[in-house]
Amino acid sequence: MDQLLPSVFNGLILGAFYAVVALGLSLIMNLTGTINLAHTSFLTLAGYLAFSLVLAGSPYWLALILAPLLTVVVGIIAERTLIRPLYGRDPIYSLLLTFGLALVAEEAFRLIWGANGVPFTPPPSLAGTVQLGFMAYPVYRLFIALVLIIVIAALTLFLRGTQFGLRLRAAVLDSEMIAALGTNTQLLYMINFGIGILLAGVAGVLSAGLLGLNPTSGNALLMPAFICVIIGGMGSLLGSIAGGILIGVVIALTTLYIPAASEVSMYILMAVVLSIRPRGLFGEEGLFG
Amino acid sequence: MNLKRLGYLSSAVVIVIMLLAPQISPHFGLDISIISEVVVFAMAAMSVNVMFGYTGLPLFGSAALFGLGAYGVSLSITFLHAGFVVSILFGVVLALLGTLLISWFLLRRRGIYFGLLTIAFGQIFYFVAYRMRDVTGGEDGMTFQRPVFHLAGMNFAFHETALYYLTLGIFLLTLLAFWYLTKSPFGHTLIAIKQNEVRVRHLGLNSDSFVLVALLVAGAYAGLAGALYAISILFTFPLELDWHQSGDFFLMAVLGGAGTVWGPLLGALIYVLGKEILSTITPAWEIFLGGIFIACVIGFPRGILGTVIAALVARNGGVKHEEAPEAEPASISA
Numbered sequence: 001m002d003q004l005l006p007s008v009f010n011g012l013i014l015g016a017f018y019a020v021v022a023l024g025l026s027l028i029m030n031l032t033g034t035i036n037l038a039h040t041s042f043l044t045l046a047g048y049l050a051f052s053l054v055l056a057g058s059p060y061w062l063a064l065i066l067a068p069l070l071t072v073v074v075g076i077i078a079e080r081t082l083i084r085p086l087y088g089r090d091p092i093y094s095l096l097l098t099f100g101l102a103l104v105a106e107e108a109f110r111l112i113w114g115a116n117g118v119p120f121t122p123p124p125s126l127a128g129t130v131q132l133g134f135m136a137y138p139v140y141r142l143f144i145a146l147v148l149i150i151v152i153a154a155l156t157l158f159l160r161g162t163q164f165g166l167r168l169r170a171a172v173l174d175s176e177m178i179a180a181l182g183t184n185t186q187l188l189y190m191i192n193f194g195i196g197i198l199l200a201g202v203a204g205v206l207s208a209g210l211l212g213l214n215p216t217s218g219n220a221l222l223m224p225a226f227i228c229v230i231i232g233g234m235g236s237l238l239g240s241i242a243g244g245i246l247i248g249v250v251i252a253l254t255t256l257y258i259p260a261a262s263e264v265s266m267y268i269l270m271a272v273v274l275s276i277r278p279r280g281l282f283g284e285e286g287l288f289g
Numbered sequence: 290m291n292l293k294r295l296g297y298l299s300s301a302v303v304i305v306i307m308l309l310a311p312q313i314s315p316h317f318g319l320d321i322s323i324i325s326e327v328v329v330f331a332m333a334a335m336s337v338n339v340m341f342g343y344t345g346l347p348l349f350g351s352a353a354l355f356g357l358g359a360y361g362v363s364l365s366i367t368f369l370h371a372g373f374v375v376s377i378l379f380g381v382v383l384a385l386l387g388t389l390l391i392s393w394f395l396l397r398r399r400g401i402y403f404g405l406l407t408i409a410f411g412q413i414f415y416f417v418a419y420r421m422r423d424v425t426g427g428e429d430g431m432t433f434q435r436p437v438f439h440l441a442g443m444n445f446a447f448h449e450t451a452l453y454y455l456t457l458g459i460f461l462l463t464l465l466a467f468w469y470l471t472k473s474p475f476g477h478t479l480i481a482i483k484q485n486e487v488r489v490r491h492l493g494l495n496s497d498s499f500v501l502v503a504l505l506v507a508g509a510y511a512g513l514a515g516a517l518y519a520i521s522i523l524f525t526f527p528l529e530l531d532w533h534q535s536g537d538f539f540l541m542a543v544l545g546g547a548g549t550v551w552g553p554l555l556g557a558l559i560y561v562l563g564k565e566i567l568s569t570i571t572p573a574w575e576i577f578l579g580g581i582f583i584a585c586v587i588g589f590p591r592g593i594l595g596t597v598i599a600a601l602v603a604r605n606g607g608v609k610h611e612e613a614p615e616a617e618p619a620s621i622s623a
Contacts, residue, residue, distance in 0.1 A: 035401060037536075085587050091401045092347045096543060097586040099536045103579030111573055223412055223532070226405055234402070263416040267409055274394060274406075 006135055007252045013141055015248020016148040020203045021221050022228035022240040023155065024196035030172045030235055031192050032087055035095040038078075039225070040218035041105035042197050046071040046204030047213045048113050051120045060123040068201025075197030079190055087189065109215035117214035126209075144206050151202055152241060155195070159237070168192060172235070224251075227266050231273050233283020242281055292605055303551065307457055311450050319565070325453045325521050327554070327561045328460045332514035334541035334553035335467060336507035341539070342547030343471065344503045345483030347404035350391070350411030351538045354508045356530030357384040358515025360418060363431040363525040373438040377516045384512020385505060387414060392504045396497050399486070408532050415530040430526030456517050463510060468550050470506070479503055511538075544585050546592030555594050 021043065028034050050067035054060060082101065086094045121127075122140045129136045159165035171178040171188055179185045204218065211217060224247055231246065232239025247266045254265040261268075273281065306313070310324045333355045340348035361380030365371035371379060391410040398406055418425045425431060470476045481489050482496050489496045519525050528534065537560065545556025563581070567574035589596050 033401070035405070082583060082587065089590070092341070092404060093586050093590060095347070095349070095401070095404065096536075096539060097583055099540070100579040100582035100586065103575045104583070107573045107576040107579070111576075223409070227409060230402075230405055230409065260420050263420070264413055267413045267416075270409055271394060278397065 002135075003256060006137065007256045008249060009135075009137065010141070011249040011252025012245060013145050013148075013248070014251065015245040016145060016152075017203055017207060017221065017244075018224045018228050018247055019241045019244025020148055020151060020199050021225035022232070022244055023152070023237060024199035024203075025225050026229050026232075026234070026237055026240045027199075028193055028196040029091075029229065030237075031168065031175070032083075032189050033091040033094070034083055034086070034098075034193075035091050036098050036196070037095055037222070038098040038101040038105060039196070039200055040222040041102045042071050042075055042218075043200040043204035043207070043221060044109060044213070044215065044218035045074060045105065046201035047120065047208035047217065048109060048118075050205040050208060051113070051118055051213060054120070064202075064205050067205050068198050071201035071204070072194045072197050076190055076194050079193040083193070084186075084189075106215050113215070115215065117212050117217070120208045120213045122209040140209060144210065147202065147206060151199065155199070156237075158195075164191070224266060227270050229280075231270050231280055233277075233280025236280070236282035239280055239282035292601055295601070300551070303554070304461065307461075310457075311453060319562075321449050321453050322521065323561060323565055325449075325456055326518075327557050328453075328456050329514050329518045329521065330538070330541060330561060331554040331557035332460050332463060332517070333511050333538045334545070334557050335463065336511035336514070337539050337542035338547055338549075338553050339467070339479075339503055339507040339510065342542060342549070342552070343476065343483065344479045344500060346399065346500065346503075347401070347539075348407050348504075348507055349404045349532070349535050349539060350407030350409075351507070351511045352532065352534035353411030353414040353530045354384045354387055354511035355515035355518070355534070355538070356418065356525075356527070357387045357414060358512030358517075359519035359525045359529055360425065360431075360515075361512070362516045362519040363433050364424070366433045366436055367431060371436065373436040373520070376436050377513070377520070380516030380519065381509055381512045384508050384515065388504055388508030388512075392501055395504070396501060408535065411530065411532055411535055415527055415532075418530055419527040425525075425527070428527065430524055432524050435520065435523055452521060456521070459513065459517065463513065464550065464554075467510075471550065475499070475502070540582050543592055544582065546594030546596070546598070549592070549594045549598060552592055552594040556592065559593075 021039065025036060025039050028036050028039075046067045049070050050063040053063040053066055058066070078101065082097060083094060086097060122143075126140045126143050129138050130142065159168065167178060167183050167188060171183070171185060175185055178188075203221070207221065208217070211220065225244075228240050228243035228247055230243075232241070232243030247269065250265050250269050251262060255262040258265075277283075307328075311321050314321060314324050333351060336351045336354065337348055340346045358380035361383035362376045364383075365376045365379035369375075369379075391407070394410065395403055395406055419427060421427070471480075478489065478494060478496075478499050482499060486496050489499075515529070518529075541556035541560045542553050543556070544559055545554065546552030560578070563578060564574060567577050571577075585592070591599055
């Protein structure tokens with residue numbers, strides 16, 4: 001029992017990671033039908049950029065903000081040059097293209113930062129544990145939870161409360177009509193992709209301190225993020241968040257009680273959810289078949 | 290020249306080259322095992338081709354079925370001391386069982402949902418193989434002895450070249466079966482499902498049952514390929530089932546030309562030889578392979594053979610004697 005609460009807490013934080021990555025995937029998928037298999041490559045890139053920034057003398061806090069922004073620049077270049085020609089084509093082509101991109105990225109990380117992992121520890125101010133009353137908990141994990149909550153809240157406010165968010169949600173429903181009404185949809189696609197990458201970037205810098213940093217470290221988050229989207233239902237951002245939390249807790253509990261099934265549990269959860277509700281928990285019927 | 294005749298002629302040339310490959314390849318410094326790999330991977334890429342190229346459904350978990358075929362061989366040899374033929378049958382049956390299992394979840398899904406689910410279910414098989422250390426050896430994989438081939442009371446041991454010819458024979462048979470399939474009403478129905486499934490349903494056909502049979506054909510091809518691969522390298526490991534391997538099979542099918550009969554072979558040839566040559570030049574060969582792939586997806590969505598056939602058909606005044614289905618993007622809203 002004394003292990004249960006910390007496990008659930010860890011699961012929630014892991015789930016929030018999955019949710020933030022899945023939100024980025026979802027945003028990009030909903031608007032343009034782009035299946036971004038390179039999404040977690042951007043996550044790894046952000047981790048490495050933060051590592052290099054800190055190595056070059058930047059304070060951690062600056063790197064936490066700067067590295068995701070630099071990753072967004074790389075992401076937007078990739079979107080303009082590689083992914084844009086595929087808009088309007090079968091989503092499978094974007095899936096294949098980003099698969100190729102992920103291969104290239106992994107090798108590029110290996111060439112630039114070496115095949116072995118590099119150490120990226122959070123600053124001393126985030127080290128140690130804090131007594132929460134019912135248990136002691138690492139400060140860094142609480143910090144992660146705080147940042148992720150802020151990120152998710154900020155995104156929700158941005159999409160629900162701004163003109164841009166309104167246009168974006170309208171474009172998901174009918175991008176031709178939005179274009180006819182005078183919105184520059186190419187710009188909309190670009191900014192939307194940038195936001196998706198920004199979410200991956202923030203998750204990347206935070207996860208580097210928690211899960212380590214090597215050329216393939218981001219890959220561990222890709223499949224869980226896709227499962228979040230599938231479980232939560234495509235087309236629903238709330239679904240991605242709910243899917244993330246659900247998966248995180250299920251993984252934490254299986255790791256605690258049935259360690260051998262820890263990786264498979266989320267796939268089994270997915271199978272169960274889909275056999276009860278084929279379009280996922282909050283998915284819109286008809287979107288993406 | 291008539292396009293149909295050109296098709297037959299070039300097919301014959303390819304078959305002759307493949308039959309002579311063990312004699313030709315040493316002149317290029319290539320081991321026969323590399324050529325075997327081309328044939329085996331081509332067979333696996335054919336399973337992608339059946340689903341994606343002809344039915345329009347992205348089977349992105351083909352490696353799991355390939356891996357089930359491989360594990361069927363290694364498990365039956367290790368635990369049941371199965372012979373050559375039995376172990377391969379075991380592999381195919383295991384792959385078919387896996388296909389049946391996932392098809393229960395896949396059948397009513399179309400488009401990208403189908404693709405993502407095939408990745409996810411493929412990962413289940415991967416983690417099961419990875420975690421069942423006692424049975425599969427986990428991360429270390431399984432090594433085993435090459436089984437002997439029993440025929441009329443005699444035992445034959447297969448060596449590299451003999452194994453190549455056996456693999457090639459099986460490949461050509463599956464290719465012939467596939468070619469025949471594409472000409473049959475069944476194959477035409479698959480292409481119709483790709484082009485407009487709603488219309489197929491309105492014609493009174495139960496498209497789900499056609500998709501199920503296509504899945505089983507794909508599963509059998511992938512399983513057979515995996516079984517032959519295991520027997521060729523005498524080693525089975527979990528990464529064979531991983532989605533990255535699926536991606537490679539998909540890459541081969543699309544590179545060569547999804548929706549063409551010979552496309553997967555061309556794709557596998559370019560992939561395996563490209564990897565072989567590039568990896569001797571640079572350790573970062575995946576950058577180039579990925580780059581070629583990206584260029585291909587943007588520039589030649591029909592793949593190399595698909596583009597060539599389309600160009601030939603266009604020169605012929607748009608009349609298709611050789612029935613090559615269009616590599617049109619399938620609808621996402623099916």
